[in-house]
Amino acid sequence: MIRVTVWNEYVHEQEYENIRAVYPEGIHGCIAGFLRKDPELQVRTATFQEPEHGLTEEVLEQTDVLIFWSHARQEEFEDQVAERIQRHVLRGMGLIALHSAHYSKVMKRLMGTGMTLRWRHGDRERLFVTAPGHPIAAGLPAYIEIPREEMYGEYFDIPKPDDVVFTGWFAGGEVFRSGCTFTRGLGRIFYFQPGHEEYPIYYMEPVQQILRNAVKWCMPTLRRSTGPDCTEVTEPLEPIC
Amino acid sequence: MIRVTVWNEYVHEQEYENIRAVYPEGIHGCIAGFLRKDPELQVRTATFQEPEHGLTEEVLEQTDVLIFWSHARQEEFEDQVAERIQRHVLRGMGLIALHSAHYSKVMKRLMGTGMTLRWRHGDRERLFVTAPGHPIAAGLPAYIEIPREEMYGEYFDIPKPDDVVFTGWFAGGEVFRSGCTFTRGLGRIFYFQPGHEEYPIYYMEPVQQILRNAVKWCMPTLRRSTGPDCTEVTEPLEPIC
Amino acid sequence: MIRVTVWNEYVHEQEYENIRAVYPEGIHGCIAGFLRKDPELQVRTATFQEPEHGLTEEVLEQTDVLIFWSHARQEEFEDQVAERIQRHVLRGMGLIALHSAHYSKVMKRLMGTGMTLRWRHGDRERLFVTAPGHPIAAGLPAYIEIPREEMYGEYFDIPKPDDVVFTGWFAGGEVFRSGCTFTRGLGRIFYFQPGHEEYPIYYMEPVQQILRNAVKWCMPTLRRSTGPDCTEVTEPLEPIC
Amino acid sequence: MIRVTVWNEYVHEQEYENIRAVYPEGIHGCIAGFLRKDPELQVRTATFQEPEHGLTEEVLEQTDVLIFWSHARQEEFEDQVAERIQRHVLRGMGLIALHSAHYSKVMKRLMGTGMTLRWRHGDRERLFVTAPGHPIAAGLPAYIEIPREEMYGEYFDIPKPDDVVFTGWFAGGEVFRSGCTFTRGLGRIFYFQPGHEEYPIYYMEPVQQILRNAVKWCMPTLRRSTGPDCTEVTEPLEPIC
Numbered sequence: 001m002i003r004v005t006v007w008n009e010y011v012h013e014q015e016y017e018n019i020r021a022v023y024p025e026g027i028h029g030c031i032a033g034f035l036r037k038d039p040e041l042q043v044r045t046a047t048f049q050e051p052e053h054g055l056t057e058e059v060l061e062q063t064d065v066l067i068f069w070s071h072a073r074q075e076e077f078e079d080q081v082a083e084r085i086q087r088h089v090l091r092g093m094g095l096i097a098l099h100s101a102h103y104s105k106v107m108k109r110l111m112g113t114g115m116t117l118r119w120r121h122g123d124r125e126r127l128f129v130t131a132p133g134h135p136i137a138a139g140l141p142a143y144i145e146i147p148r149e150e151m152y153g154e155y156f157d158i159p160k161p162d163d164v165v166f167t168g169w170f171a172g173g174e175v176f177r178s179g180c181t182f183t184r185g186l187g188r189i190f191y192f193q194p195g196h197e198e199y200p201i202y203y204m205e206p207v208q209q210i211l212r213n214a215v216k217w218c219m220p221t222l223r224r225s226t227g228p229d230c231t232e233v234t235e236p237l238e239p240i241c
Numbered sequence: 242m243i244r245v246t247v248w249n250e251y252v253h254e255q256e257y258e259n260i261r262a263v264y265p266e267g268i269h270g271c272i273a274g275f276l277r278k279d280p281e282l283q284v285r286t287a288t289f290q291e292p293e294h295g296l297t298e299e300v301l302e303q304t305d306v307l308i309f310w311s312h313a314r315q316e317e318f319e320d321q322v323a324e325r326i327q328r329h330v331l332r333g334m335g336l337i338a339l340h341s342a343h344y345s346k347v348m349k350r351l352m353g354t355g356m357t358l359r360w361r362h363g364d365r366e367r368l369f370v371t372a373p374g375h376p377i378a379a380g381l382p383a384y385i386e387i388p389r390e391e392m393y394g395e396y397f398d399i400p401k402p403d404d405v406v407f408t409g410w411f412a413g414g415e416v417f418r419s420g421c422t423f424t425r426g427l428g429r430i431f432y433f434q435p436g437h438e439e440y441p442i443y444y445m446e447p448v449q450q451i452l453r454n455a456v457k458w459c460m461p462t463l464r465r466s467t468g469p470d471c472t473e474v475t476e477p478l479e480p481i482c
Numbered sequence: 483m484i485r486v487t488v489w490n491e492y493v494h495e496q497e498y499e500n501i502r503a504v505y506p507e508g509i510h511g512c513i514a515g516f517l518r519k520d521p522e523l524q525v526r527t528a529t530f531q532e533p534e535h536g537l538t539e540e541v542l543e544q545t546d547v548l549i550f551w552s553h554a555r556q557e558e559f560e561d562q563v564a565e566r567i568q569r570h571v572l573r574g575m576g577l578i579a580l581h582s583a584h585y586s587k588v589m590k591r592l593m594g595t596g597m598t599l600r601w602r603h604g605d606r607e608r609l610f611v612t613a614p615g616h617p618i619a620a621g622l623p624a625y626i627e628i629p630r631e632e633m634y635g636e637y638f639d640i641p642k643p644d645d646v647v648f649t650g651w652f653a654g655g656e657v658f659r660s661g662c663t664f665t666r667g668l669g670r671i672f673y674f675q676p677g678h679e680e681y682p683i684y685y686m687e688p689v690q691q692i693l694r695n696a697v698k699w700c701m702p703t704l705r706r707s708t709g710p711d712c713t714e715v716t717e718p719l720e721p722i723c
Numbered sequence: 724m725i726r727v728t729v730w731n732e733y734v735h736e737q738e739y740e741n742i743r744a745v746y747p748e749g750i751h752g753c754i755a756g757f758l759r760k761d762p763e764l765q766v767r768t769a770t771f772q773e774p775e776h777g778l779t780e781e782v783l784e785q786t787d788v789l790i791f792w793s794h795a796r797q798e799e800f801e802d803q804v805a806e807r808i809q810r811h812v813l814r815g816m817g818l819i820a821l822h823s824a825h826y827s828k829v830m831k832r833l834m835g836t837g838m839t840l841r842w843r844h845g846d847r848e849r850l851f852v853t854a855p856g857h858p859i860a861a862g863l864p865a866y867i868e869i870p871r872e873e874m875y876g877e878y879f880d881i882p883k884p885d886d887v888v889f890t891g892w893f894a895g896g897e898v899f900r901s902g903c904t905f906t907r908g909l910g911r912i913f914y915f916q917p918g919h920e921e922y923p924i925y926y927m928e929p930v931q932q933i934l935r936n937a938v939k940w941c942m943p944t945l946r947r948s949t950g951p952d953c954t955e956v957t958e959p960l961e962p963i964c
Contacts, residue, residue: 086353090354090355090398092615103471109353110353111353112327112350112351112352112353112425113331113425113426114331114426114468114470116468116470116471116472117471117472118471118472118473118474119471119472119473119474120473120474120475120477122481123477123481124481126719126896128876128877128878128897128898129877129878130877130878130879130898130900131665132668132704132878133574133665133667133668133669133670133702133703133704134703135703137703137704138703138704142878151474151477153474153851154851154852154853154890155851155852155853155855155865156853157331157426159400159423159424159425160401160403160424160886162401162644163883164887167877167890167898168898169892169893169896169897169898170892171477171479171481171482171720172474172477172478172479172481173477173478173479173849173892174474174478174851174892175851175853175890175891175892175898177853182400183400183401183613183615184353184354184400185354185355185398185615186614186615187615188615220615221615221616221617221619221620222614222615222619222620227355227357229355229357230344230357230358230359230360231357231358231359231360232359232360232361233359233360233361233392233394233413233415234361236361236364236392236412236413236414237413237414237415237608238412238413238414238653238964239964240363240364240365240412240413241412241961241962333856367655367960369635369636369637369656369657370636370637371636371637371638371657371659372906373637373909373945374815374906374908374909374910374911374943374944374945375944376944378944378945379944379945383637394610395610395611395612395649396610396611396612396614396624397612401645403885404642405646408636408649408657409657410651410652410655410656410657411651412961414608414651415610415651416610416612416649416650416651416657418612424854424856426856427855427856428856429856461856462856462857462858462860462861463855463856463860463861478849479894480723482721568835572836572837572880585953591835592835593835594809594832594833594834594835594907595813595907595908596813596908596950596952598950598952598953598954599953599954600953600954600955600956601953601954601955601956602955602956602957602959604963605959605963606963633956633959635956639813639908641882641905641906641907642883642885642906644883653959653961653963653964654956654959654960654961654963655959655960655961656956656960664882665882665883666835666836666882667836667837667880709837709839711837711839712826712839712840712841712842713839713840713841713842714841714842714843715841715842715843715874715876715895715897716843718843718846718874718894718895718896719895719896719897720894720895720896722845722846722847722894722895723894
């Protein structure tokens with residue numbers, strides 16, 4: 001059993017009629033909905049508006065993989081909660097950061113880079129599999145089409161990914177490393193570009209397949225309840241000569 | 242001409258007689274001293290005690306490569322200056338972090354991981370070249386001996402390095418990725434483990450050779466004065482059809 | 483069910499009494515023996531002496547993960563079989579290359595580098611986990627001790643690994659990247675240094691745990707029966723304007 | 724002074740009038756021509772038709788960086804010369820493989836993978852800089868336009884590159900890792916996709932800038948005249964206890 005927490009800012013859906021029409025139960029409701037059909041997954045949700053954004057120490061301790069969508073309240077996100085998420089990732093919790101969450105405090109803390117990119121509304125994306133043997137690409141064709149998507153373009157200021165599982169082609173003339181994996185401490189991170197809030201992208205079956213695959217790939221092999229701290233070795237392993 | 246700023250906390254040397262005996266002009270004085278013999282380098286120094294730790298916006302703008310040694314005042318280092326250094330690295334400034342600076346705010350911000358390791362005073366290290374074609378290893382033999390060094394041991398909680406140029410063997414029975422490169426934004430980073438303050442390590446010719454090589458390798462190819470920020474592309478590069 | 487083929491050259495065990503005493507049923511017999519206790523694995527063996535070294539097209543088609551130990555007959559190994567193994571790895575078959583198999587035709591073809599290293603009989607190794615969240619390190623302590631092992635030392639002329647899961651410390655003063663993963667085409671490769679034929683290393687429980695983990699990690703996500711070939715795209719995906 | 728050998732198959736230019744019209748002195752003549760304007764470079768050329776393809780042991784010993792364009796005679800290229808080039812790369816010689824040379828014996832030997840890709844004549848490419856701090860991207864804008872180019876598309880079956888310096892967007896709807904670096908042994912390798920023989924791509928100033936940058940980046944730091952071979956260490960560095 002993998003315990004998944006789907007976190008969504010849940011601001012756009014309440015503020016804009018057209019976005020609520022796409023995601024009447026919020027992006028988190030849509031994602032939790034299709035993940036719950038998988039009997040291996042135990043899914044809960046949380047949003048920005050809850051105390052501590054719904055991501056208390058207790059919730060994170062009981063989370064194997066955190067899915068994270070954010071955009072409008074990046075700066076208002078509590079520093080303490082961002083630090084807490086980072087700490088849990090380093091101790092093993094998996095993290096799937098979606099779309100504009102590239103610019104969240106959580107991702108900036110974990111990546112250390114500017115996380116900047118080029119962007120423009122109203123484009124179309126073709127997502128190529130560029131690591132076909134990777135578990136996150138399991139069951140997918142050579143490429144998938146996303147009929148409407150916000151363009152995210154290079155240069156994307158991230159550290160070198162472990163794997164670039166998906167590379168995006170945009171009709172408007174740009175490219176993007178749209179699906180990237182990273183390891184930080186014991187935790188596995190998957191950044192996935194698709195998912196602009198105005199378009200029904202998380203209803204697409206291949207996108208759902210990618211997220212299911214990613215949840216399973218992000219499941220920690222090892223999880224620690226304390227640390228990280230430096231460790232003094234009081235007695236050497238060998239006599240020093 | 243490469244403009245180098247050698248930053249040293251300069252606390253241990255003033256507090257302890259035995260350390261002052263090793264570095265009467267401070268670790269920064271020693272490092273600046275041998276670097277100044279290279280006519281390609283223009284070297285200045287700065288220390289913790291100066292206003293803004295001597296690392297003002299102006300100083301960093303005029304710095305191509307920052308060498309950074311810290312230990313006793315990691316937590317007291319001003320957040321604003323740590324953020325400033327990070328920003329300059331992302332815009333292209335090179336960074337050489339020495340020894341215990343692995344645990345500085347600067348490195349934690351840039352790496353995003355716990356930066357933890359195992360440690361113990363009073364050991365002996367053999368430093369193997371594990372990337373012999375790398376410019377930082379130029380002119381070095383297959384390994385060098387460091388007669389007295391603090392042990393730093395694995396697991397070292399860092400993101401995957403671009404290259405592990407040096408790997409350390411310790412007489413006390415441990416191993417360490419003792420020389421690692423990273424790219425963050427436009428900046429090149431070299432972390433180098435040797436340099437415990439009680440031992441005259443920065444006087445060793447091969448260590449000086451490594452630092453000279455590293456300064457040249459860290460020299461930015463491209464330096465930006467602004468950014469990073471996300472960029473809106475108002476007109477698509479191609480008509481979208 | 484994972485179909486494993488354990489291939490062993492099986493020369494030393496037949497030639498030398500002392501080695502036969504360690505591995506009376508051959509290294510392949512020992513490894514197949516402990517793997518067969520895992521109900522998820524279906525295990526067969528093959529050796530150098532069989533026609534086509536026991537690695538026919540049919541055997542490889544029915545192999546998910548190939549374990550490969552070789553030393554005395556590296557040069558006599560048929561080129562055609564080495565090419566066949568390479569082709570199956572690129573199409574998805576997992577490969578675990580053990581000890582002196584670093585210098586096999588198979589590994590040289592897949593890696594493209596010299597695969598050279600330093601070596602000396604009669605040493606002792608401490609194997610540190612340097613990627614603690616990696617599935618191949620699951621269930622292991624921070625390090626394990628191998629009381630007698632042939633020393634393999636750096637510089638090890640390999641391409642940059644995906645992950646260095648284990649790093650070896652040798653009592654004789656050397657270090658080695660003793661457990662490395664690589665991806666080639668659709669195939670996953672794990673190179674594992676321990677396993678000199680004179681010492682009972684494959685009887686050690688932690689080593690058996692590593693090999694069980696590695697078999698599961700090397701299981702292909704995707705397997706192709708043809709290719710690789712370049713593909714002409716006769717009709718563009720988009721009208722070219 | 725960097726000693727560059729520009730090798731070109733030089734078959735298409737002699738067989739086809741339209742290609743000869745683009746490159747009347749061969750692709751090698753064009754490339755050698757603009758490189759010779761750089762006073763740091765000493766440039767010679769060689770072609771398929773010469774004995775040993777003009778790449779004798781002596782020529783390679785005197786070559787710091789080999790530029791290599793091939794297509795029509797990949798299979799007829801002498802195995803012994805391909806092996807010789809590989810050996811020199813592992814000992815430090817730089818290699819710049821252009822366009823269809825991805826499928827040369829030389830690149831297949833060095834990479835170990837299938838080197839397959841998707842392709843189609845008659846497209847248009849926009850080349851994005853995806854590693855803006857890399858020396859090979861020095862002096863370039865965020866992207867350059869190549870008005871006519873053969874499409875090369877993903878999945879490109881290569882080992883994970885050290886850096887993906889350029890990523891290509893194609894009007895026909897595909898993406899490609901168009902500029903990739905690799906380290907093999909002591910040698911640095913740059914694969915660069917642009918350069919279909921029917922189009923005057925190597926006359927473009929930004930492409931010439933990339934190749935000049937690449938030559939300088941590929942210049943070896945260390946060059947060995949022998950090896951690689953495994954080395955027996957007869958006396959341990961430390962007493963073994």
